[in-house]
Amino acid sequence: MQGPHCSAARAAARGARPLRVVDVATWYGEQSDGIRTYLDAKSAFARRTGAFEHRLVVPGPVRQVTDHTCSLPSIRVATSNGYRWPIGTRPLVDLLRELDPDIVLLHDPFWAPRAVQSLQVPVVMVHHGSLDLDVNAIPGPTPLYRPAFGGWLRRAYAGADAVMSACDPRGDTGRAATLPLRFGLDAAFYPEGDEQRGDHVLYAGRFGREKGVFELLEAAALSAEPWPLWLMGTGSAAKVVNAQIRRLGLGGRVRIVPYERDREALASAYRSARCVVMPGELETFGLVAFEAAASGASTVACTTAPSARALGDLVHTFPPGDPRALLAAIERARFAEPDRLIAARFAAANRWERAFAAELADLEALVAQRRAV
Numbered sequence: 001m002q003g004p005h006c007s008a009a010r011a012a013a014r015g016a017r018p019l020r021v022v023d024v025a026t027w028y029g030e031q032s033d034g035i036r037t038y039l040d041a042k043s044a045f046a047r048r049t050g051a052f053e054h055r056l057v058v059p060g061p062v063r064q065v066t067d068h069t070c071s072l073p074s075i076r077v078a079t080s081n082g083y084r085w086p087i088g089t090r091p092l093v094d095l096l097r098e099l100d101p102d103i104v105l106l107h108d109p110f111w112a113p114r115a116v117q118s119l120q121v122p123v124v125m126v127h128h129g130s131l132d133l134d135v136n137a138i139p140g141p142t143p144l145y146r147p148a149f150g151g152w153l154r155r156a157y158a159g160a161d162a163v164m165s166a167c168d169p170r171g172d173t174g175r176a177a178t179l180p181l182r183f184g185l186d187a188a189f190y191p192e193g194d195e196q197r198g199d200h201v202l203y204a205g206r207f208g209r210e211k212g213v214f215e216l217l218e219a220a221a222l223s224a225e226p227w228p229l230w231l232m233g234t235g236s237a238a239k240v241v242n243a244q245i246r247r248l249g250l251g252g253r254v255r256i257v258p259y260e261r262d263r264e265a266l267a268s269a270y271r272s273a274r275c276v277v278m279p280g281e282l283e284t285f286g287l288v289a290f291e292a293a294a295s296g297a298s299t300v301a302c303t304t305a306p307s308a309r310a311l312g313d314l315v316h317t318f319p320p321g322d323p324r325a326l327l328a329a330i331e332r333a334r335f336a337e338p339d340r341l342i343a344a345r346f347a348a349a350n351r352w353e354r355a356f357a358a359e360l361a362d363l364e365a366l367v368a369q370r371r372a373v
Helices: 006-012 032-048 088-098 115-118 129-134 142-160 213-222 238-247 264-274 287-294 306-313 323-337 340-349 352-372
Strands: 020-023 051-061 069-078 083-086 103-106 121-126 162-164 201-204 230-234 254-257 275-278 301-304 315-318
Touching: 020 032, 020 088, 032 051, 032 287, 032 352, 051 088, 069 088, 088 115, 088 201, 103 115, 103 352, 115 121, 115 142, 121 142, 121 201, 129 142, 201 213, 201 264, 213 230, 213 238, 213 323, 264 287, 275 287, 275 323, 287 301, 287 306, 287 340, 301 306, 301 323, 306 315, 306 340
Parallel strands: 020 051, 020 103, 051 069, 103 121, 121 162, 201 230, 201 275, 230 254, 275 301, 301 315
Antiparallel strands: 069 083
8 A cells, every 4th residue: 555655745746736635524523523533633644744735624713714724603503512503605615715625525514515516626525424313313303304304415415526435325315435434543542551441331422312322321221230331421412311311220320421532541441441332323434433442442333333344353243223232242342351462453454544545545536537527
């Protein structure tokens, strides 16, 4: 495989600047999960290697344009995780014209997809969510939301030059993935350290209906042994989660701990747990299981998560919609001894550098194809 500097070297050889890439993301909050992790790692990779020029555009309190992250005026819509909603379409279109990218990646279908696609630049729609994930995140009658969300998704994706995804997006968007969405690992996620495994089961992620937290609480209530359950994070469903804890009589077993952004501290938290559980059946990748298993933690994930399929013997899986099967997987993981050698090999083979070098080659090919037309 080519190294991360090859693209910059090729650009220099032909007297051209490196590819200019702009990522646009609505759901980039202070405590958001996989999307922010991916985007922050990508920005750091670009700065470190010079392989491509990179700007990230996100909603913010005011308009601010820097060499790395740009923000446009927005209003806060979720205090628990810092999500903001952008004000209008025109500011984004004007900023993109100013930044003059070679290619734009839209990381959700909600911030002016049709207007951005009308610009004379290739646009990649990145499929992080899903129709089921989106509608299940909203309280209320899901059947009423599906037609509206489904129609919006198909219109948003219809005009894109390419679709990037880690799973099959056809049921949501009407289009197949033409580019793979690759995830990677920070160097912190490696099976080292002298942490002793505690007795607790750890969940790390957003407190949302769609993330499987309620199914995890049901599984805990079914267990004959009262093992401790730690929930690390916050989210829009935090109050409902607390109510469910009380209803199931789990108050003495469940501990809610703060969201952890520091990569070293998060890896240590994974390794210190008896097992790490990613219970969501609607994950479109599942970075928590990816990170936890690479750290040497005993890990549980639903069979529907793409990351679970990539982890092989490093993960204990369960079928969706079955709290008893989830409990059985947790019990297997609690008593299993993770294979640190296999975890170390997995971690070394899946660094962000490899993922972004491959992604950059795909983007360069797409831009070259568009220019040749």
